[in-house]
Amino acid sequence: MKKNQSTILDKASIFYDTFERKAGTELKVTHYCPGCGHGILHKLIAEALVDFDVEDKTVFLSPVGCSVFAYYYFQNGNIQSAHGRDPAVGTGYKRANPDSIVISYQGDGDLASIGGNNILQAANRGENMTVFFVNNATYGMTGGQMAPTTLIGQRSTTTPRGRTVENEGYPLRMSELLSTLEAPVYIERVMLTDPKNIAKTRKAVRKAIKNQIDNKGFSFVEVLSACPTGWKKTPHDSVNWITEVQEQYFPIGVKKDVSEEREPIIVKRITPKYSDFHKVLDIQSLNDLPDVPKIPDTKNINEEIKIAGFGGQGVLSLGYVLANIGMGHNYAVSWLPSYGPEMRGGTANCSVKISDVRIGSPIVDNPTTLIALTKPALEKFENDVVPGGNIIYDSGLIDVAPKRKDVNVIPIKATEIADKLGSTRAANMVLFGVYSKLTGYLSQEYIKWGIKHIINKEKFNELNMNALNAGYEFGEK
Ligand SMILES: Cc1ncc(C[n+]2csc(CCOP(=O)(O)OP(=O)(O)O)c2C)c(N)n1
Ligand code: SF4
Structure with a gap:
C-alpha cells in the first residue's frame, strides 16, 4: 500500500483509487448525496x-x-x-x-x-x-x-x-x-x-x-x-x-x-494446543485419569454425525458421550444440541463433529452418519446424508425404510434390544455399538472405559456395557 500523509492534499492511501460499487464501473466519487456528512x-x-x-x-x-x-x-x-x-x-x-x-x-x-x-x-x-x-x-x-x-x-x-x-x-x-x-x-x-x-x-x-x-x-x-x-x-x-x-x-x-489517567489494558492472547485446552480451562481431561487405556493414533477422519429423535431417548447424551470419546482419542470435536422447550417428548437432535483437523463450525448440514430414533427424525434428515454415508435407524420404532439407495442403510431394533437387556434407556448405547463397529476409528477398549467415566453412574454400567456389546455384535454381522 502506497503511504501518504494527510498533510499532503491528496486522497488518503487507505481509500481505493476508484470505487467499483457497480460491476464494471470505476467511480471516483462516493454514493453520498451532496452535502452529506x-x-x-x-x-x-x-x-x-x-x-x-x-x-x-x-x-x-x-x-x-x-x-x-x-x-x-x-x-x-x-x-x-x-x-x-x-x-x-x-x-x-x-x-x-x-x-x-x-x-x-x-x-x-x-x-x-x-x-x-x-x-x-x-x-x-x-x-x-x-x-x-x-x-x-x-x-x-x-x-x-x-x-x-x-x-x-x-x-x-x-x-x-x-x-x-x-x-x-x-x-x-x-x-x-x-x-x-x-x-x-x-x-x-x-x-x-x-x-x-x-x-x-x-x-x-x-x-x-x-x-x-x-x-x-x-x-x-x-x-x-x-x-x-x-x-x-x-x-x-x-x-x-x-x-x-x-x-x-x-x-x-x-x-x-479519563484517557490520561486510565491505565492501558493489555490483553494477552492465549493459543493453547488442543491437548492443553483442559489445562487452560482448568477442567480435568478424561485422559488424566490413572487407568486410561492406550489411545490409538489419530486417523484422517472427518465424521459429521446427526443423532435425532425425541427428548428422553438419550439422543443428546449419545452425542455427548461420542464427542467426549472422540476428544479422548485426540480428535477435534464439537457437540451441538438442539431441542424444543419440552423436558421430554419434544423433538431433539444433536450434531457431532469428530475430525483430525480444526473444526470451523459445529453445524452439521450433511451428515456422514445419521442415527434416527423416530420416523419424523428419519424423514427430516434422510435427504441430507452425504452419498455413500450411513443411516442407522431404530427399525422397531420406525415402520418405513429410508428411500435413499446411495447410502448404507442399517436397520436395528435398538429399543427392543435395550428393553430385553433391562431398560429402554440403553437404546442409545446399542446404537453407539453399531456406529463404532461400522466406522471403526474408535478403540472399543477406550469406548467402554470412557462410557463408565463420562456417565459415571455405577448402577448403569452393566446395562450400558451389555447394550454397547449387543450393538457392536450386530454391527459385526
Ligand atoms: C434488521 C433490519 N431492520 C431494518 C432494516 C431497514 N433499514 C435499513 S437502513 C435503516 C436505518 C438506517 O438509519 P441510520 O442508522 O440512522 O443510518 P443513515 O442511513 O441515516 O446513515 C433501516 C431501518 C434492515 N436493513 N435490517
Ligand atoms: S445520510 Fe442522507 S444525505 Fe447522506 S447519503 Fe444518506 S440520505 Fe443522502
Whole structure:
C-alpha cells in the first residue's frame, strides 16, 4: 500500500483509487448525496488511520444504513454486520485479535434504535474499540423515517406532523447516556458544520483512535452530520439547521474524558494446543485419569454425525458421550444440541463433529452418519446424508425404510434390544455399538472405559456395557 500523509492534499492511501460499487464501473466519487456528512467523516477517519500507520491492521465495521457501502471505499479489513450489531461483532473480532484496530461506524437508527442494547453493553464492558456515531436525526437510507435522535417537532416520513413527546418520547442523547457509565474512556460530541468544527471533529477522531492504539478502552465520538436529502433542505440550510436547531438539543463538547489517567489494558492472547485446552480451562481431561487405556493414533477422519429423535431417548447424551470419546482419542470435536422447550417428548437432535483437523463450525448440514430414533427424525434428515454415508435407524420404532439407495442403510431394533437387556434407556448405547463397529476409528477398549467415566453412574454400567456389546455384535454381522 502506497503511504501518504494527510498533510499532503491528496486522497488518503487507505481509500481505493476508484470505487467499483457497480460491476464494471470505476467511480471516483462516493454514493453520498451532496452535502452529506458521511463523506467528510470518512475522510477524517481515513487520514487518521494512515497517519497512525495502522491501516493494515484496521477492521472497519460497516453498519446497515447509508454508510453500508464503506467497504467500497476503505481498503482495510471490513466486516458488514447485521443492523445495530457492530458493537457485538467488534467485540468478538477485537477479543480474538487484540492487536487489531476496530472501528465501529454507526448511524443513529443503527446505534440508538435497533442496536441500542448492543452499544450500551459494549460501552459498559469498556471494549477497546472506537465508535463513530453519525447523528443525522433521521433514517437516511430508508427514506427519512424518525430516528431516536429526531427532534421534537421535526417532520419525518413516520412523523409527518412532527415528532411529539406524547407519541414518540424525547430524543435520545446517547453521548450523555453513555458517559454515565464507568468503563468508557472518552466521549465527545462534535459537528460537521464549518472548518473550525470540522477541525475539532478531526481532533476527536484522532483521539478516539489513538486511545484504542494505546489500549485505553472504549472511545465514542458522536458527530452531528447533515442529511440534506432526508431533511429536505439544501446542503447550506442543513448546516445552518445543525447549528441553529440540532445543536441546541445535542450540545457539542467533551462529555467524559479519563484517557490520561486510565491505565492501558493489555490483553494477552492465549493459543493453547488442543491437548492443553483442559489445562487452560482448568477442567480435568478424561485422559488424566490413572487407568486410561492406550489411545490409538489419530486417523484422517472427518465424521459429521446427526443423532435425532425425541427428548428422553438419550439422543443428546449419545452425542455427548461420542464427542467426549472422540476428544479422548485426540480428535477435534464439537457437540451441538438442539431441542424444543419440552423436558421430554419434544423433538431433539444433536450434531457431532469428530475430525483430525480444526473444526470451523459445529453445524452439521450433511451428515456422514445419521442415527434416527423416530420416523419424523428419519424423514427430516434422510435427504441430507452425504452419498455413500450411513443411516442407522431404530427399525422397531420406525415402520418405513429410508428411500435413499446411495447410502448404507442399517436397520436395528435398538429399543427392543435395550428393553430385553433391562431398560429402554440403553437404546442409545446399542446404537453407539453399531456406529463404532461400522466406522471403526474408535478403540472399543477406550469406548467402554470412557462410557463408565463420562456417565459415571455405577448402577448403569452393566446395562450400558451389555447394550454397547449387543450393538457392536450386530454391527459385526
Ligand atoms: C434488521 C433490519 N431492520 C431494518 C432494516 C431497514 N433499514 C435499513 S437502513 C435503516 C436505518 C438506517 O438509519 P441510520 O442508522 O440512522 O443510518 P443513515 O442511513 O441515516 O446513515 C433501516 C431501518 C434492515 N436493513 N435490517
Ligand atoms: S440520505 Fe442522507 S445520510 Fe444518506 S447519503 Fe443522502 S444525505 Fe447522506
